[in-house]
Amino acid sequence: MGRILDAVVPARLGPRFRWMLASSWMSNLGDGIAVAAGPLLVASLTDDPRLIAMAAVAQWTPPFLFGLLAGALADRLDRRLMVLTGDIGRAVVLVGLVALIATDRVDIGVLLAALFVIATLETFADGAHTTVLPMIVPRSDLGVANARFQFGFMGINRLAGPPIGAALFTAGVVWPFVAQLVCMAFGALLFARILLPPVERSREGTHVLQDIVEGFRWSMRHPAMRALNLQIVTFNVTYGAAFAVLVYYAQERLGLGPGGYGALLTATAVGGVIGAASYGWLERHVAIRNIMRWGLLLETLTHLTLAWTSSAVVAGGILLLFGIHESYWGATASSVRQRAVPDELQGRVASVYVIFMMGGVVAGSALGGLIAKQWGVTAPYWFGFVGSGLILACLWGELGRIAHADEEIRRSAEADR
Incomplete structure (x- = not known):
């Protein structure tokens, strides 16, 4: 036991x-x-x-x-x-x-x-x-x-x-x-x-609005956090556009009823469980830069696969892989942020990241409905594929620099243990 x-x-x-x-x-x-x-x-x-x-x-x-x-x-x-x-x-x-x-x-x-x-x-x-x-x-x-x-x-x-x-x-x-x-x-x-251990704070004499501004500025001036913020808001626009209409896609494109739609969600969740369970092995054997780069490439190809296929089996398979990536990315992005940010700024920097994350999802969800209404049920997935591909091309080098900085922090932390 x-x-x-x-x-x-x-x-x-x-x-x-x-x-x-x-x-x-x-x-x-x-x-x-x-x-x-x-x-x-x-x-x-x-x-x-x-x-x-x-x-x-x-x-x-x-x-x-x-x-x-x-x-x-x-x-x-x-x-x-x-x-x-x-x-x-x-x-x-x-x-x-x-x-x-x-x-x-x-x-x-x-x-x-x-x-x-x-x-x-x-x-x-x-x-x-x-x-x-x-x-x-x-x-x-x-x-x-x-x-x-x-x-x-x-x-x-x-x-x-x-x-x-x-x-x-x-x-x-x-x-x-x-x-x-x-x-x-x-x-x-x-x-x-x-x-919890005490946290050193130097907030005496400042207004809470000054604290918020300081956290936002730090987030956008720090290279790793700036790139992560830009990544999450842009990729979540394409994610939100595609997944907001998933139930409609399952009905109209794949010919599935409620049970079939539930099976697609289950496939994603099962993939997430596999990803969470295997992350320790992945982190030991695969460089952070490759986890980030190849994971976002898989997300891009998920949009392409869903845009192209009319097979429920293929859609379920790619969503299972997407669920694995979702767990990998969540653990990686959270860890990179937490390692890079000083303790006294953790709350503000995390809140800025969440605002970008949710803002992208909400904007993308509204956009996905409009795109599907105008150009058909697969159009949000073509939009997701093209948009994600362009964004990934722009961020490819930056992801390598984020990973390099994070690896230095990890080596320093391991040396101090």
């Missing part, structure tokens, strides 16, 4: 990492349950497509409104306390929502308000949570550590959670939200076991 535990969570990462990982996996299970149960609850309360769309807006808006502020506060305040406060706040809102559902008093307005408040609290909790890992794990081990978190997102949030959420909703509308509440509470209790 000890060998299995050490293989999953290496002892060298320390007990604090194990508590943090257990907390993250528990929270991911709750969030995965809500991924399926949330839309089902919305659809049970209204058949107005505008209100159904507002549920997504309520959850996507807070990171845009408060993400930079959350990052700045994470660099000013006690990060552990900030995470726990956000988690406890979300749990309190969920208690109220569960009570309303159980007594059949919930309506769409109350639900939308609850989703907005929960997403706002999650934005502040996540703003601090992203800064914790480089505080407790040696910088040379951040790749393996981030891969374990990727496993939680891909394997638990995407793969295991939604079927559980749908099954619980079938048993009773309130049960998936009770389960989410339990998972969230246990996640907070596990995170509370972590004690």
Whole structure:
């Protein structure tokens, strides 16, 4: 049993990492349950497509409104306390929502308000949570550590959670939200076991807006972060354009029903699990520059394959490979950022990256619908292929420089151990 535990969570990462990982996996299970149960609850309360769309807006808006502020506060305040406060706040809102559902008093307005408040609290909790890992794990081990978190997102949030959420909703509308509440509470209790080292801060006498500006300037002046920010916003435009219409593509191009569409999503999630499980081996045997370059090339070829094929088997196969890349890229980009950024700037720089990431997805999603409407269901995938190819050509050399700088940081960290 000890060998299995050490293989999953290496002892060298320390007990604090194990508590943090257990907390993250528990929270991911709750969030995965809500991924399926949330839309089902919305659809049970209204058949107005505008209100159904507002549920997504309520959850996507807070990171845009408060993400930079959350990052700045994470660099000013006690990060552990900030995470726990956000988690406890979300749990309190969920208690109220569960009570309303159980007594059949919930309506769409109350639900939308609850989703907005929960997403706002999650934005502040996540703003601090992203800064914790480089505080407790040696910088040379951040790749393996981030891969374990990727496993939680891909394997638990995407793969295991939604079927559980749908099954619980079938048993009773309130049960998936009770389960989410339990998972969230246990996640907070596990995170509370972590004690963090102090962070040197020099924020006295400055306004929070000055902190935000400082973080943005540092992000855009640092060569590696500037390139990562440009990469994520541009590639997420092409990603958002393609994947926003995936359900339509599955129906019209591949001839699949709901079950077939679900199988495509499952293939991506399975690929993500494979990627997370194999990242440690990959990092030991493949240079960072090649992980980044060849991964983005695979993403580009994913668009081409989906644009060209009408076979569900081929589409599922390329999406499985894309899921592997998604895990590899998530672990690599997070590790490169965390190794490059000083502790006192982690919150602000991470929040800038998230704003670029989400901005690209939202813009691309809107663009994908317009492109598909005007030129057909495969047009967003041709757009993704051409756009990603041009962007990758422009960033190819820069990715090599990012990797070179990161390798120097890793060698220095390993020498200091």
